[in-house]
Amino acid sequence: MAVSDNRQRYMPLPDDRSSGRCQPLAYPEAVLLVDPKMKDLAGELYVDDKYQYSCDNKDNKVHGWICTNPPVGFWQITPSDEFRSGGPLKQNLTSHVGPTTLAMFLSSHYAGQDLVPKFRGGEPWKKVFGPVFIYLNSSTIKDDPFWLWEDAKIQMMTGVQSWPYSFPASEDFQKSGQRGNVSGRLLVLDRYISEEYTPANGAYVGLAPPGDAGSWQRECKDYQFWTRADDRGYFSINNVCTSTYNLYAWVPGFIGDYQYDAVINITSGSFIEMGDLVYEPPRDGPTLWEIGIPDRSAAEFYVPDPDPKYINKLFINHPDRFRQYGLWNRYAELYPDEDLVYIVGVSDYAKDWFFAQVPR
Incomplete structure (x- = not known):
């Protein structure tokens, strides 16, 4: 099973989680393997817990499985997380023993009821989840089967560059020409550090439904579109579905949430240049001490x-x-x-x- 470059391993068989072969732990999803059938796991005390393979939305673009004999790969590729709830830092499940591969669109995991959509009084709602691409690849017996993961990553990048896909027939899935774009530059002004504007290097900048600063973390009904600013604070958010949004951001190294003070209306084919935006982190005085780094x-x-x-x-x-x-x-x-x-x-x-x- 491969979730990322540094999270790959031979996984237990489903039978290894059966009675007599495992010991239940604090919750049903976690077990201690005591007599696994998988010879690669023999003699190894090993906890199997699907939550160990969760992933941030922003990093959850390809995951899946490799069979080594014959060398065949099964991959789920999700080029965009625009339809996932909770924003780029929301954790979601990926793959786990089964072999199971999950496409998580909505989930209250790690968050609770705030991320469960609620509908009242005949409220209309519709949303497109996906498309999600299932990719199969293979190689010859003499090839290294782990090359299949590298090939899946290449296919994932192709999907990212091709987003939004042009083939969906649904009128509810907007194609590239029907969407809009927003760009600008985010600067930080923290007078207790410097009187000069500082580029928001590596800032996360996104468009999400209107709300309070930070409300995007609890948003679960509509779409969100995020990017990262470069080292000079410049950002570009492309292929945004037509709707009304707030622009939000946070900057690694600075506390608080930024919110632009006006709503942004995205129309088909629009290119909105925001210019220079300035974030002033909340302050009552100079920093006396802090524990850790404000980077979420x-x-x-x-x-x-x-x-x-x-x-x-x-x-x-x-x-x-x-x-x-x-x-x-x-x-x-x-x-x-x-x-x-x-x-x-x-x-x-x-x-x-x-x-x-x-x-x-």
Whole structure:
């Protein structure tokens, strides 16, 4: 199974999750394999948990499976996440034991009821999910079967460049000529750092239905269109469906959410140049201290080693090691008598601040 360049492994068989071959864990989706039929997993304590293979919407463009004999690949390619709910950082399931490949469009996972669409009083609603491309590839017996993943990535990039697809017959799926485009430049003005405008390097900039700043994270009925600004703050959001939007953004390294103060009406064939936009992060004074980096990731904080009994070897020394099963229990084990204390100027958030805020 391949979800990304660094998340690939031989997976258990469905039978390995059957009674007698596994031990149920804290929730039904997670089991400890104790007697797997897969010879590659023999002698390995291994947690199987489909949530370990979740992925941000922004990165969820290709995932699937390789059969090594004969070398055949089965891939799901989703060139755009415009129809997924919750914005670019929303986590969604991908592939898992089955072999199962999921196309997740709407999900309350990791978020709760805020991301469940609600309809009242005969409210009309329609939306196009997809198209999603199922791609099959193969190679000769003598070839390295893992090349099939590289080929699937090439096909994914072809799909991204071809979006929106031209073949759907539905009038509800807008083709490229029916959509609009927005471009501009985002700058940051934080007078406690500098009196000069700073380019919003790497900012996430998007169009989503009108709402409050940050409301795109809970939006689940309509479409969202996101891009990243370059190192000078310039951005271009292309192939936007016709509708009315707010423009939102956040800038790695700065707290808060940006929202443009007027709605943007996208019409067919429109090219809207926003010019220079300025984000002023919320401030009441200079920064006295901070723990971590305001980048909407907990990667810089302390992620403990898992309990040796509940381990997935894929995530040992891995950037996504936070996905190991059962890390919530490690907090109480590490701090049995009282909660951790962080001493400003002395403590190191990479060692002294737990990556997740968990209950005992």
